[in-house]
Amino acid sequence: MHSDFLVADRDSLYLLPPSVQEWLPANHLARFIVDIVAQLDLTPLRDAYAGRGCKAYDPAMLLTLLFYGYATGTFSSRKLELATYESIAVRYITGNSHPDHDTIANFRNRFLGELKPFFIQILSLAHEMNILKIGKISIDGTKIKANASKHQALSWGHACKIEKQLKEEVDSLLRQAELADQSTIPDGMSIPAELERREKRLEAIAKAKCEIERREEERYEKEKAEHVAKLAERERKAQESGKKSRGKIPKAPEPGVKDRDQVNLTDEESRIMPVSGGGFMQAYNAQASVDLDTMLMVAVHVTQHTNDKLELQPAFDELKKLPAKLGKVEEATADAGYFSEKNVELCETEEIVPYIAAGRESHNQSLADRFSEPEPLAKDADAVTTMKHRLKTKDGKAFYARRKCTVEPVFGVIKSVLGFRQFLLRGIENVTGEWNLVGIAWNLKRLNVLRQIMA
Structure with a gap:
């Protein structure tokens, strides 16, 4: 050698x-x-x-x-x-x-x-290391594939069709079993095995139909309550203004199961969700609140909702669980998926200055649009008008722009670098725990970088 x-x-x-x-x-x-x-x-x-x-x-x-x-x-x-x-x-x-x-x-x-206490304890350690002091956050959600195929989803209409077919096949098999002459039974067929297979499928279909009915009832009761609230708010505004409310009267929800209502046979708590770029995926909606200065995830939760409009309140609820020494959220930014009058008012109630996009931003804005200041705000402007005005100011534009270099890169690293694109476990409770684990892992990885930068 x-x-x-x-x-x-x-x-x-x-x-x-x-x-x-x-x-x-x-x-x-x-x-x-x-x-x-x-x-x-x-x-x-x-x-x-x-x-x-x-x-x-x-x-x-x-x-x-x-x-x-x-x-x-x-x-x-x-x-x-x-x-x-x-x-x-x-x-x-x-x-x-x-x-x-x-x-x-x-x-x-x-x-x-x-694992939730460890998530909070690690954030406390970050504070003791003089790395974390919460004040400004960015909130966003990302769809993560469930441990289930969308092809295992069963709709109400298809379930009824298959159920009818299986029952007819069971009746046919039972008639063949009663015949004294076994010559009519095809070679290799075991009637008991065929009956058992169909009975198991019928049992699974019955369970799926019960779950679809339960969800539909839950959906109807929720939408009915929201409809009553909308009518009451419409009446209140009419009485305050002394004028008849304009616009169409909110349509009452319709009860009953629809043919397209479905449930997944592998993970019934997951949902079919639209994904960016088009198409659909059997998934959960994973939410995160990210500190703007450190890119640490300071609150996480998982939802079955396909959009983000209802996720601001749960995010704030998670933030309230943090120790007071970590600081209080003063400003929060989120994309247009979180925009609603209710969410803007919620931020005001929580004494958080909101920067929530009211619509999609156009690309390649002109210099005039990028660097211009809006007209002065009217003194009697409501919360939504005030926020929209804030987003048109130079400072507002700069603050909202930080969302793209904080929470979005966090999701990008978790999915594309670490490769966490699918939950290993099933059920909302288990995937919530796993998302907590992902949040802890990200924070530890990020903290290790931040401590070396500060050293």
């Missing part, structure tokens, strides 16, 4: 046992996450173990493993198990131990609903 090369010597024995502390550089993300988890209050997790049987892996190690996995784009428990052998960083986290994928998956499923 040529003497000028360094040989990869795989046979020499270590004179001293190797130390995992020597495996990673000082500022490595894995080291940072280990240090952060060591400062979290893990008492609820540790107390959940009964102490019987074989010793369990330390919850701190498994939690760190999950956080690091989601922060580096490794979400599958099987891939995390493989990483305990192949990844130096993961071997550092696990102390050279190898929890199997069942252990990792069971830990995640068991404690997924208890």
Whole structure:
């Protein structure tokens, strides 16, 4: 072998046992996450173990493993198990131990609903590091694919059609079974097996129809209440002005299931949602409030609503759960999907200055439009008019423009760099927990960068 090369010597024995502390550089993300988890209050997790049987892996190690996995784009428990052998960083986290994928998956499923306190504790640590002080935020949502195919969605009309067909087939099979002459039964057919298969499908269809009916009833009651409220508000404004209300009278909602109403057989709590660029996807709507100065996610939640108009109040509710020391939101920006008179008034009630686009912005604006100031605002302007005027000012335009370089890049990195485009779990409760996990992972990854910048 040529003497000028360094040989990869795989046979020499270590004179001293190797130390995992020597495996990673000082500022490595894995080291940072280990240090952060060591400062979290893990008492609820540790107390959940009964102490019987074989010793369990330390919850701190498994939690760190999950956080690091989601922060580096490794979400599958099987891939995390493989990483305990192949990844130096993961071997550092696990102390050279190898929890199997069942252990990792069971830990995640068991404690997924208890991650919210850690989300808040990590934000508190960011505050103690003099990195985070909440004041200005950007709110947005992104559609994330459910662990279900849209082709597994069953509409009411199709369900009724298939149900009728299956019942006819069951009747036919039962008649064949009653015949004494078995020669009419095709070769290879097992009537009991065929009956069992159809009965299971009928049972699934019946369950799906019940869920569609429940949703329809829920939808009707909600829309009926909204219709009554609209009529009352219309009457109130007419009495205040002394004039008859203009415009069409709000149409009352119609009860009853429609043929197009549907439910997904794999994850019935997911919804068919339109996606940017056209088309539809079986998905959930994941929401995030992002601090403008640090790009940290300070509040997250998941909804089944296909649009964002109803998500401002839940976002504010999540923000209220944060400790007072983190600061109070003073200004908030959101795109046109959040615009409504009700949402603007909500911001005023919460003492938050809103910057919510009232419509889509046109591209390639002229210099006059970009740098001009609007006419002075009338003294008696309402909340919506005031906000629209604010967005036309130079400062308002500059503030709203920051949305595109804060919350949108966060979603871009999570989806395109880390590769989190689909939930692994099913059901609104589970995907909410998983979105919390994604938020924690993003914040840890971002904090590791920010602390080095500030050092």
